[in-house]
Amino acid sequence: MIYLDSAATTFQKPPAVAAAMQRALMTMSSPGRGGHPAAIRAAETAFACRSELAELFSISNPEQVVFTMNATHGLNIAIKSLVPPGGKAVVSGYEHNAVTRPLLALGARVSVASGPLFAPEEILAAFDRMVTPDTDAVICNHISNVFGFILPVEDIAAxxxxxxxxxxxxxxxxxxILPLDMTAMGAAFIAMPGHKGLYGPQGTGVLLCGEGISPHTLLEGGTGSLSIHQEMPDFLPDRLEAGTHNMxxxxxxxxxxxYVKQRGMDTICLRERQLTLLLAEGLRTIPGLRVYALPGLRQQAGVLSVVSETKDVEILGEELAERGIAVRxxxxxxxFAHRTAGTLETGTVRLSVSDFNTPAEIYQTLDVFHAILR
Structure with missing residues (x-):
């Protein structure tokens, strides 16, 4: 199988990931739940992970790094911490349901700072118009999960x-994949999955919390700290980590x-862009196939979408899968992203690479596309 669905989950992982998980099953219990070796190993591993993440994203205090089940979990905490029922939020036109559904559930008044695909200046101008001092929160994704469009989050943060x-x-x-400096950006929260560009397993996520933020507690329960009290602890990360950790x-x-730190984000990003550029250039040679990418992949990371004029996207995806090409x-x-880009009625076939894909896989994928759409 040629795996080109890393925007959903990176399937190929560094070998050390599986080895560490097996080791944890054999040697670790739960952090904060005892002074015996199995609990201490768990606590040390959890703290080491927080510390590595804090360093990667320029956070001075590892306790501001909260473990979640996934990015959706973290986004729910973040949104419900800042946006009251009926509150006001400004979002981009490329947001995921993990953002828009919680806002709908809150009955929030949502303004969409939209703009054409791969036009960051127009999107920035829309945010500049819509963000006012009475806005409860601005929510923006960094890269569109459909089109790989890199949004100008640093300028939006300013x-x-x-x-x-x-x-x-x-x-x-x-x-x-891309640098994220939490301190320089001054974001209240940054949410991310562990199972995509960080090459961790499914069921892991991270919520970075800004200084002075008092997050909303979604779950109450045991934390291993202040057990005598019935209220949740008021400090991070315990306030947001009720229950047993996924060690x-x-x-x-x-x-x-x-792995990401050793390889270097610049190296990973360059490899993904090179592979995606190779893919985009090859797909453009197929008649009747619309490729959503600018020449040179300006403002785009390792994700692209295509639409065929002659074949339904779901059928095309199934035929690719039958020939060993995994896409979505x-x-x-x-x-929201499809409505903004004009592909809501058709959807798209999305192809997304990782650091583990090769040029040979891209050429084989192009051969399969040609064979299906000939």
């Missing part, structure tokens, strides 16, 4: 700082983060 409006960044597609997942995530077809949990 608008938020100037107007004293908290910013939530959805880094689901950028964590581990095999955290151990695997630690090794994934170490449909709406990708992001109707």
């Amino acid at each position: 608008i938020c700082r100037k107007r004293k409006v908290p910013l939530i960044v959805d880094a689901s597609q950028s964590a581990g 095999p997942g955290i151990a695997g995530l630690l090794e994934g983060v170490r 077809a449909g709406i990708h949990c992001a109707p």
Whole structure:
């Protein structure tokens, strides 16, 4: 199988990830639940993972790094911490359902700072118009999960700082690929999965919390700290980490983060862009296939979408899968992005690479496309 669905989950992982997970199952219990060796090993591993993540994203205090089940979990905490029922939020036109559904559930008044695909200046101008001092929160993804479009989050962050409006960044597609400086950005929260660009296992996620933020507690329960009290602890990360930790997942995530740091985000990003550029150039030679990418992949990371004039995207995705090419077809949990780009009625076939793909796989994928759409 040629795996080109890394925007959903990176399937190929560094070997150290699986080894660490197996080791955790055999040697670790739960952090904060005892002074015996198994609990201490768990606590040390969890702290090491927080510390590596804090360093990667320029956070001075590892306790501001909260483990979640996934990015959706973290985004729910972030949104419900800042946006009251009926509150006001400004989002981009490329948001995932993990952002838009919680806002709908809150009955929030949502303004969409939209703009054409791969036109960051127009999107920035829309945010500049819409973000006002009475905005409860701005929420923006860093990279579109459908089109790989890199949004100007640093400039959006500057608008938020100037107007004293908290910013939530959805880094689901950028964590581990593009630099993210939490301190310089001044974001209130940055949410990310562990199982994509950080090369950790499914069931892991991270919520980075800004200084002075008092997050909303989604779950109450045991934390291993202040057990005599019935209220949840008021300090991080315990306030947001009720229940038993996913120690095999955290151990695997630690090794994934170490892989990213050792390889270097610049190296990983360059490789993904080179492979995606090769893919885009080859797909453009197929008649009747629309490729959503600019020449040179300006403002785009390792994700692209295509639509065939002659074949339904779901059928095309199935035929690719039958020939050993793993992609994703449909709406990708992001109707806002498809509406903005004009592909809501058709959906797209999305192809997304990782650091483990090769040029040979790209050439083979292009051969399969040609064979199907000949």
